[in-house]
Amino acid sequence: KKYIDFRALVKSIHDHPGYRTLLPTRGLLAFISTKPIRGITRGGSNGWKRKYQDFEDYGTDIVSSISVLPKAHNIFLVADAAAIKEITLSRAQFPKPVKQYAVLTFFGKNIVASEGEDWKRYRKIAAPAFSERNNRLVWEETVKIMADLFENVWGEQKAITVDHAVDITLPIALLVIGVAGFGRRMTWQEDSKLLPDVFVKLVTPDWLLKLGVTERMKRANLAFQELEACRYMLEMIHARRYAEKKEERYDLFSGLLDASEEESDGQAKLTDRELLGNIFIFLLAGHETTAHTLCFTFGLLALYPEQQEKLYQHIKGVIPDDRLPTYQEMNSLSESVAVFYETLRLFPPVINIPKYAAEDATLVTTDSSGNKVVVPVPQGSDVGLSVLGLHYNPRYWQDPYAFKPERFQGDWPRDAFLPFSSGARSCLGRRFFETEGIAILTMLVSRYTVEIKPEPEFAGESFEERKERILRVKRGLTLMPVRMPLVFKRR
Numbered sequence: 001k002k003y004i005d006f007r008a009l010v011k012s013i014h015d016h017p018g019y020r021t022l023l024p025t026r027g028l029l030a031f032i033s034t035k036p037i038r039g040i041t042r043g044g045s046n047g048w049k050r051k052y053q054d055f056e057d058y059g060t061d062i063v064s065s066i067s068v069l070p071k072a073h074n075i076f077l078v079a080d081a082a083a084i085k086e087i088t089l090s091r092a093q094f095p096k097p098v099k100q101y102a103v104l105t106f107f108g109k110n111i112v113a114s115e116g117e118d119w120k121r122y123r124k125i126a127a128p129a130f131s132e133r134n135n136r137l138v139w140e141e142t143v144k145i146m147a148d149l150f151e152n153v154w155g156e157q158k159a160i161t162v163d164h165a166v167d168i169t170l171p172i173a174l175l176v177i178g179v180a181g182f183g184r185r186m187t188w189q190e191d192s193k194l195l196p197d198v199f200v201k202l203v204t205p206d207w208l209l210k211l212g213v214t215e216r217m218k219r220a221n222l223a224f225q226e227l228e229a230c231r232y233m234l235e236m237i238h239a240r241r242y243a244e245k246k247e248e249r250y251d252l253f254s255g256l257l258d259a260s261e262e263e264s265d266g267q268a269k270l271t272d273r274e275l276l277g278n279i280f281i282f283l284l285a286g287h288e289t290t291a292h293t294l295c296f297t298f299g300l301l302a303l304y305p306e307q308q309e310k311l312y313q314h315i316k317g318v319i320p321d322d323r324l325p326t327y328q329e330m331n332s333l334s335e336s337v338a339v340f341y342e343t344l345r346l347f348p349p350v351i352n353i354p355k356y357a358a359e360d361a362t363l364v365t366t367d368s369s370g371n372k373v374v375v376p377v378p379q380g381s382d383v384g385l386s387v388l389g390l391h392y393n394p395r396y397w398q399d400p401y402a403f404k405p406e407r408f409q410g411d412w413p414r415d416a417f418l419p420f421s422s423g424a425r426s427c428l429g430r431r432f433f434e435t436e437g438i439a440i441l442t443m444l445v446s447r448y449t450v451e452i453k454p455e456p457e458f459a460g461e462s463f464e465e466r467k468e469r470i471l472r473v474k475r476g477l478t479l480m481p482v483r484m485p486l487v488f489k490r491r
């Protein structure tokens with residue numbers, strides 16, 4: 001029976017090239033081996049290592065992966081820019097498989113983990129919160145946070161050495177989302193005192209990683225922390241909603257509350273639980289992705305001092321004196337944007353974006369000889385937008401493994417750049433991140449150089465070895481650096 005189902009599935013996709021394995025690509029069985037074993041498994045957590053390799057091997061930018069157990073199943077992996085555009089523009093035809101996001105819903109339903117009417121309502125309420133006024137707030141508060149770091153934390157020190165740069169980037173991102181996301185201004189000295197400890201702990205990647213593996217068990221253990229954080233957030237909602245004097249506020253939380261209070265048909269647009277779910281998801285989405293991207297950026301600049309110098313000279317060209325950069329100057333800081341985009345191309349926090357075919361469809365790609373290939377996508381097929389495959393696809397990016405921020409100056413293949421997804425379900429916080437990131441990078445690089453921390457045990461390594469060590473990644477909810485030992489030296 002299994003064999004017949006498998007043959008039928010192969011036939012239904014016209015035997016489109018790709019993996020044919022006994023074991024599935026998701027779930028525990030997928031992790032029996034990290035490497036592919038012909039006919040048995042595609043290899044769990046193999047995506048980072050293979051990048052564009054599967055597409056290269058099978059000679060097509062859409063690869064199928066059919067497995068037999070526990071039941072015949074197919075997933076299409078897509079690294080073709082035009083096909084990805086088609087998929088992300090057809091939200092109804094290729095929706096999100098929300099089941100895969102269940103882990104993100106325990107605080108309440110939210111914009112990231114929903115589809116259909118619920119998602120439409122969340123997006124309509126959430127989108128206005130990411131306003132121009134909010135962006136300006138992000139910029140101004142980020143500049144203050146960085147100035148506070150330099151003056152009151154790093155002070156007179158000539159060099160600041162860290163064993164892992166996330167020890168700096170996670171708190172920066174938390175302080176920014178605290179004030180521009182929740183209207184809670186914190187300083188470096190008091191940082192987590194204003195947010196309860198559990199709340200800070202909740203946004204650490206380890207928690208979600210573990211939760212993902214043994215969901216039910218961890219849920220029970222987390223019940224207490226969840227309650228604490230829930231209580232805290234509900235208090236925040238209550239306090240803000242019933243505050244006597246309503247001030248003008250432009251943080252995301254206030255934006256969400258305002259939009260949600262406009263009643264339609266006598267009903268609040270978001271229940272308290274939905275507010276909670278969405279607030280939590282902003283915190284999660286805005287914290288880890290940002291901190292890890294910043295960390296990779298610093299690591300790359302430390303590895304490529306000539307790129308760092310180029311960035312420094314560009315910043316000095318825009319802001320020649322020691323004053324703080326203004327929001328208006330952000331648009332002139334194109335070199336900072338190029339450095340971030342190149343970092344996000346090489347290390348996209350989300351390496352695969354899942355969709356599925358809600359109805360029978362076809363996708364078009366080309367084979368390695370440039371011939372057009374029409375791929376039948378039967379209803380129910382899983383479709384994975386391979387962000388890594390796309391970002392390392394030599395068809396769009398020359399010398400794809402090299403760090404070359406200059407490729408983002410001038411004309412570049414926009415459809416082949418997917419770190420924030422695209423179409424209706426693209427990242428709402430993209431501008432939030434870019435504003436925050438540019439402010440941080442500009443402030444830091446204009447005052448400090450970033451270098452790799454010298455460690456005697458690695459004294460004899462070659463550049464390639466060092467690069468591999470510094471840029472090692474692990475996968476949690478998003479892609480993260482394993483250990484990035486850096487030194488920030490005052491210029």
Ligand code: HEM
Pocket residue numbers: 111112123181282285286287289290293348349350353354418419420421424425426427428429430432433
């Ligand atoms: C480097 C930074 C970031 C990256 C790479 C990133 C990436 C992404 C990606 C790939 C998605 C689509 C996920 C999917 O389809 O499953 C997404 C969605 C989303 N992101 Fe981000 N994100 C970043 C920063 C932020 C920030 C700072 C916020 C908020 C403060 C944010 C809020 C959101 C929201 C609300 C969605 C859901 C949009 C929807 O489904 O309608 N993101 N992000």
